[in-house]
Amino acid sequence: MNVFLRPNLARCLWVTPLTSLIFMSLTLAIRHWVGMTPIFDSQQMLTIGYIAGIFGFLIGIGAFDTWFPWMIGGPTPLHEDHSQHGAYSWRDYFRFNTDHKVIGLQYVATTFIAFFVGGMFAEIFRAELAHPGQDFISTQQYNGFMSQHGTLMIFTFLVPIFAGLGNFVIPLMLGAPDMAFPRLNALSFWLLPLALLIFLSSFLVGSFEAGWTGYPPFSTEGPMGETLFELGIQIAGASSIATAVNFLVTIITMRAPGMTMFRMPLLVWANLATSALVVAATPFIAGAQFMTMFDRVIGTAFFVPSLGGNPLAYQHVFWFYSHPAVYIMILPGFGIISEVLSVMSRKPIFGYRAIAFSSAGIAVLGFSVWAHHMFASGMEPWLRVPMMISTMLIAIPTGIKIFSWLGTIWEGVLQMNTAMLFATGFIFTFVIGGVTGIWLASVPFTYHVHDTYFVVAHFHYVLFGGSVMTVFAGVYFWYPKVFGRMLNERLGKLHFWSTMVFSNATFFPMHWLGLEGMPRRVADYDPAFENWNTFISISAFCLGAGMLFFVYNVIHSARYGKIAGDNPWGGMTLEWMVSSPPPIFNFEIPPRVIGGPYRYGEPGAKHAIFPEEPATTKPEPAHV
Amino acid sequence: MRLVILGIVGTVVGLIAGIGIVAIGFMPEQASEQAVNTDRVFEIMVIVTCGIAGLVTAILVAALYLYRERRGETRVAPPVHGHHGLEVIWTAIPAVIVIILTGISWQALNENESGDAGLTVNVWGQQFDWTYDYPDLQLENVHQLVVPVNTKIDFEVQSKDVIHGWWVPAWRQQINATPGQVNKLRVTPTKIGDYKVVCTFICGSGHPVMGTNVQGSIPARIKVVSQADYDAFIAKAQEVAKKAAANPNAAAVKVFATAGCGACHAWGPANSNGAIGPALDALASHPDAENFVRQSIVDPGAEVEAGYPNQMPKDFKSKLSPEDLDVLVKALAGGTHQ
Numbered sequence: 001m002n003v004f005l006r007p008n009l010a011r012c013l014w015v016t017p018l019t020s021l022i023f024m025s026l027t028l029a030i031r032h033w034v035g036m037t038p039i040f041d042s043q044q045m046l047t048i049g050y051i052a053g054i055f056g057f058l059i060g061i062g063a064f065d066t067w068f069p070w071m072i073g074g075p076t077p078l079h080e081d082h083s084q085h086g087a088y089s090w091r092d093y094f095r096f097n098t099d100h101k102v103i104g105l106q107y108v109a110t111t112f113i114a115f116f117v118g119g120m121f122a123e124i125f126r127a128e129l130a131h132p133g134q135d136f137i138s139t140q141q142y143n144g145f146m147s148q149h150g151t152l153m154i155f156t157f158l159v160p161i162f163a164g165l166g167n168f169v170i171p172l173m174l175g176a177p178d179m180a181f182p183r184l185n186a187l188s189f190w191l192l193p194l195a196l197l198i199f200l201s202s203f204l205v206g207s208f209e210a211g212w213t214g215y216p217p218f219s220t221e222g223p224m225g226e227t228l229f230e231l232g233i234q235i236a237g238a239s240s241i242a243t244a245v246n247f248l249v250t251i252i253t254m255r256a257p258g259m260t261m262f263r264m265p266l267l268v269w270a271n272l273a274t275s276a277l278v279v280a281a282t283p284f285i286a287g288a289q290f291m292t293m294f295d296r297v298i299g300t301a302f303f304v305p306s307l308g309g310n311p312l313a314y315q316h317v318f319w320f321y322s323h324p325a326v327y328i329m330i331l332p333g334f335g336i337i338s339e340v341l342s343v344m345s346r347k348p349i350f351g352y353r354a355i356a357f358s359s360a361g362i363a364v365l366g367f368s369v370w371a372h373h374m375f376a377s378g379m380e381p382w383l384r385v386p387m388m389i390s391t392m393l394i395a396i397p398t399g400i401k402i403f404s405w406l407g408t409i410w411e412g413v414l415q416m417n418t419a420m421l422f423a424t425g426f427i428f429t430f431v432i433g434g435v436t437g438i439w440l441a442s443v444p445f446t447y448h449v450h451d452t453y454f455v456v457a458h459f460h461y462v463l464f465g466g467s468v469m470t471v472f473a474g475v476y477f478w479y480p481k482v483f484g485r486m487l488n489e490r491l492g493k494l495h496f497w498s499t500m501v502f503s504n505a506t507f508f509p510m511h512w513l514g515l516e517g518m519p520r521r522v523a524d525y526d527p528a529f530e531n532w533n534t535f536i537s538i539s540a541f542c543l544g545a546g547m548l549f550f551v552y553n554v555i556h557s558a559r560y561g562k563i564a565g566d567n568p569w570g571g572m573t574l575e576w577m578v579s580s581p582p583p584i585f586n587f588e589i590p591p592r593v594i595g596g597p598y599r600y601g602e603p604g605a606k607h608a609i610f611p612e613e614p615a616t617t618k619p620e621p622a623h624v
Numbered sequence: 625m626r627l628v629i630l631g632i633v634g635t636v637v638g639l640i641a642g643i644g645i646v647a648i649g650f651m652p653e654q655a656s657e658q659a660v661n662t663d664r665v666f667e668i669m670v671i672v673t674c675g676i677a678g679l680v681t682a683i684l685v686a687a688l689y690l691y692r693e694r695r696g697e698t699r700v701a702p703p704v705h706g707h708h709g710l711e712v713i714w715t716a717i718p719a720v721i722v723i724i725l726t727g728i729s730w731q732a733l734n735e736n737e738s739g740d741a742g743l744t745v746n747v748w749g750q751q752f753d754w755t756y757d758y759p760d761l762q763l764e765n766v767h768q769l770v771v772p773v774n775t776k777i778d779f780e781v782q783s784k785d786v787i788h789g790w791w792v793p794a795w796r797q798q799i800n801a802t803p804g805q806v807n808k809l810r811v812t813p814t815k816i817g818d819y820k821v822v823c824t825f826i827c828g829s830g831h832p833v834m835g836t837n838v839q840g841s842i843p844a845r846i847k848v849v850s851q852a853d854y855d856a857f858i859a860k861a862q863e864v865a866k867k868a869a870a871n872p873n874a875a876a877v878k879v880f881a882t883a884g885c886g887a888c889h890a891w892g893p894a895n896s897n898g899a900i901g902p903a904l905d906a907l908a909s910h911p912d913a914e915n916f917v918r919q920s921i922v923d924p925g926a927e928v929e930a931g932y933p934n935q936m937p938k939d940f941k942s943k944l945s946p947e948d949l950d951v952l953v954k955a956l957a958g959g960t961h962q
Binding site: 132133134138139140143209210211215217218221305306309310311312345346347348349350351352353354376377378381384385388389392393395396399400402403404406407409410411412413414415416424427428431432435438439441442443444445447448450451452511512515516517519520521522523524525526527528596599600601602605 | 627650651652658661662665666669670673674676677680681683684687688691692693697699700701702703704705706707710711714715718719722723725726729730732733736781785786787789791793796797798799800802803804805806807808820822823824825826827828829830831832833835837838839840938939942943
C-alpha cells in the first residue's frame with residue numbers, strides 16, 4: 001500500500017487539511033444559504049477549521065482504524081495480530097502504537113520538546129527584561145512569549161510528562177503486559193503533539209496574551225490566538241483525562257498475583273491519587289475554556305460584564321481545576337522521589353503508609369483551597385479565612401512526606417549518583433517553595449505580594465525546583481531500563497550542579513523583587529530593579545545552557561553508553577526483573593509478588609519471584 | 625541522640641538566619657497601619673519557617689555527609705520501615721505551627737479592616753490609567769490621588785474595561801479592579817509623602833506603563849498630605865470643577881474623561897497630555913472631520929496615524945452610548961469648539 005494511504009504521519013499530511021477544508025467550505029455554504037453576512041467570519045472559520053483538522057489528524061494517524069471497522073461490524077485485523085504493538089524500528093515511534101513503552105517514550109520526547117521550546121521563550125523575554133526600557137521585543141510580543149511559556153510548561157510539559165514516565169514504568173511495576181486500554185492510551189498520546197502545535201500555531205494569527213490563566217474579559221477581547229489557547233487546552237485536557245482513566249483502571253485491575261494495594265510501589269500510589277484528581281478536576285478547566293471560547297466565537301456572555309456575565313465566576317471555575325493541577329504536577333514527582341531515595345539509600349522507605357495516605361490527603365484537601373489564588377480578586381470576603389485555613393493545613397501532609405524522606409536516607413548507604421543528587425536537591429529546593437507557600441497562604445501577606453515577582457519566585461521553586469527536579473531524577477533513574485545503557489555520570493553531575501546553582505540564582509532574587517514592588521507579567525519595570533533583573537537574566541541563560549549537558553548525554557548515551565544490564569541500581573520492584581529494554585510483551589511469565597517493594601537491608605528478601613523459581617524467603621506478612 | 629542534637633542545631637541556625645532576614649528587611653517603606661500589621665505577620669512567618677527549613681536542611685546535609693557510601697564499604701542499612709512516635713511528632717508539631725500562623729494572620733486581617741472609614745474614594749482602572757472619584761465631595765475623574773494622613777480610607781475599586789490590580793507597595797495593600805463589581809480595600813496612611821501605584825494584573829499592551837516609575841508611566845504618584853493641605857486641595861479641585869462645568873465643551877470633556885481618552889491623547893479643553901496616541905486639537909482642520917472622528921473612535925484600526933501604534937481599544941463602539949458619542953464627536957471635530 002502507498003505510504004500516503006497507510007496510517008501514519010504522511011497520511012495526516014493530506015487528511016488533516018482536507019477535513020479542515022471540507023468543514024470550512026460547508027460552513028461557508030451554510031452561511032451563504034441562510035443569508036448571513038459577511039459570509040466569511042475569521043473567528044468562526046479558524047475554530048471550525050481547527051476542530052475538523054484535529055479529527056482529520058487523528059484519522060490520518062490511524063486512531064480509528066480499529067474502531068471504525070468494529071463499529072460497522074467489519075473485520076478488525078489490527079486488533080488480533082498485535083501489529084500496532086511494540087517498536088521494531090525507529091519508524092514505529094512515529095506511528096499510532098499501542099505499546100505502553102513506546103507511548104511512554106513518545107510522551108517523554110514530546111514533552112521535552114515542549115520544555116525546551118517553552119524554555120527558549122523564557123530566555124527571549126529574559127533578554128528583554130535584562131535591561132529596563134524596550135530593547136528587543138514589543139509589549140505585545142512579550143505578552144505572547146510569556147503566555148506561551150507558561151502554557152507550554154504546564155499543559156504540554158509538567159502535566160503530561162508524568163503521564164509519560166508513568167506510562168513506561170507503571171505497567172511494568174504492576175507486573176502487567178500493558179495498560180488496560182492500549183488503544184485509548186495511544187489516542188491520548190497523539191492528542192498531545194496536537195495541543196502543542198495548536199498553541200504554537202497561534203503565533204500565526206496573533207499569540208494569546210492573557211497568560212496561562214486566560215482571565216476574561218482580557219482573554220475574550222484578545223487576538224485570535226486566544227481561541228487557539230482555549231482549543232489547545234481542551235485537547236491537552238482530553239488527553240490528560242483519558243490517560244488518568246487508563247491509569248485508574250490499570251492500577252485497580254491489572255496487578256500481578258500477590259500485588260496487594262500495600263505492596264504497590266509508592267509511585268503507583270502517587271499515580272493513583274493523581275489520576276483520581278485529574279478525572280475529578282480537569283473537566284472544570286474544560287468547562288471554563290469552552291465558556292470563554294463560546295463568548296468569543298458564538299456570542300454567549302458567560303463572562304461579559306456588560307451583558308450580565310461575571311468575570312469572577314471564571315476565576316472560581318478555573319482555579320477549581322488549576323489548584324488541584326498543582327498537585328497533578330507534583331504528586332507523581334513525590335512518587336519518583338520515594339522510589340529513588342529508597343533504592344539509592346539501600347533502605348526501606350520510612351513510613352510507607354504515611355506517604356501513601358498523605359498523597360491521598362493532599363488530593364482530597366487540594367479541592368478545598370482553590371480560592372487562595374483569589375484573595376485579592378474581590379471575591380466574597382468571608383471566603384478568605386476558610387481558604388487560608390485549608391491551605392495552611394496542606395503543609396501537614398507535605399511535611400509528612402519531607403520528614404519521611406529524611407527518615408529514609410538517615411542511616412542508609414547512600415549511592416551518590418545523579419538520580420540521587422536530583423532527588424536530594426529536590427528536597428532542598430522544594431522546602432523553599434513550600435515555605436513561601438505557607439507565607440502566601442496568609443491573607444494579609446498575599447494582599448501585598450499577590451501577582452508580583454514573589455509569586456513568580458514561589459511557583460518556580462515548586463514547579464522547577466520541585467517538579468522538574470523530580471522529572472530529572474526519574475529520567476536518570478529509569479533511562480538504563482528504557483535504553484539498556486547507562487547515562488554518563490560525569491555529564492549528569494555537571495547537569496545537576498548547573499541546574500541547582502543557576503535555578504536558585506534565577507529564582508531566588510525574584511522573591512526580593514516581588515517584596516519590593518515589581519509586578520509580574522510586565523515587559524518593562526522600574527529602573528530601580530535593574531541590577532537584580534540583569535542578574536536573573538544572566539542566571540537564566542546559564543540555566544538554559546546547562547541543559548545542553550543533558551541533551552547531549554541523553555542522545556549520546558543511547559548509542560554509546562555503558563551497557564546497563566537488567567538491574568543497575570539493585571532495585572526490587574518488578575521493572576528491574578525484566579531485561580533492559582524490556583521485552584515487547586513485558587513478562588513472559590507473570591511474576592508473583594511475595595512482599596513489600598522496599599525490603600532493603602533484609603538479607604535475601606524479595607518483592608516478587610517468577611513462579612518456577614523456588615521461594616527463597618517465606619512470604620512477608622501483609623501488614624508491612 | 626545525634627539526630628536530636630542535629631535537629632536542634634539546625635533549627636537554631638535557621639531561626640537566626642530568619643532573624644537576620646527580618647533585620648535586613650526586604651520590604652519597601654512602611655507607610656500605613658496595614659503595612660505595620662502585615663509586616664509583623666511576615667516577620668513571624670519568616671523566622672518560624674526559617675527554623676523549619678534549617679531543621680530539614682541540617683538533617684539532609686548531615687545525612688548526605690555521614691551516610692554516603694564510601695569506597696570499599698560493606699555497611700548494610702538497617703531495615704527500618706518507620707517509627708510511629710516520630711510520625712506522630714512530625715504531624716502534630718507542624719499542625720500546631722500552621723494553626724498559630726493562621727491565627728496571627730487572621731488577627732492581622734481583622735485589624736487591617738476594623739473600624740469605620742472616614743473617607744471613601746472610588747478608584748477606576750482602565751487601559752492604561754487610574755482615575756479617582758470622591759463621591760462625598762462631588763469630585764470626579766481626578767488623575768492624581770490626594771488623601772489625608774491618619775484617616776481610615778475605604779477604596780472602592782472598579783474597572784471600566786478589563787481586570788487591573790491596584791497596588792500601593794508602601795501600603796502593603798492591593799485589590800483587583802474587576803469589571804462589573806466593586807472591590808473594597810481599606811488603607812490607613814500613616815506617612816506624608818509621594819507613593820507609587822502599580823498595576824499588578826496583565827491588562828494589555830500598556831500594562832507595564834500602568835505603574836509609576838516605569839519608563840513612559842501614565843499614572844501619577846499618589847500623594848498623602850496633612851489634613852490642612854488636603855482641605856486646600858479639595859477646595860481648589862472643586863473650584864476647578866465648577867469652572868469646567870461652565871466650559872462650552874463641558875459635556876464632551878466629561879465623556880472624554882470618563883472614557884479615559886486622556887490617558888493616551890492630548891486635548892486642550894480636557895487639559896489632557898497623553899502621548900501614546902496622536903494629539904486631538906487640530907481635528908477640525910480635517911476635510912471630513914465629523915465622519916473621520918467618528919470612524920476613528922468606533923473602528924480605530926481603519927486609519928492609523930503614521931508614527932503611532934495600532935493600540936487603541938476596539939470596544940468604544942459598545943462602551944459609549946450613542947448620545948455620548950455624538951457629543952464627543954461634535955466637540956472633537958470642532959462643532960462646538962470656540
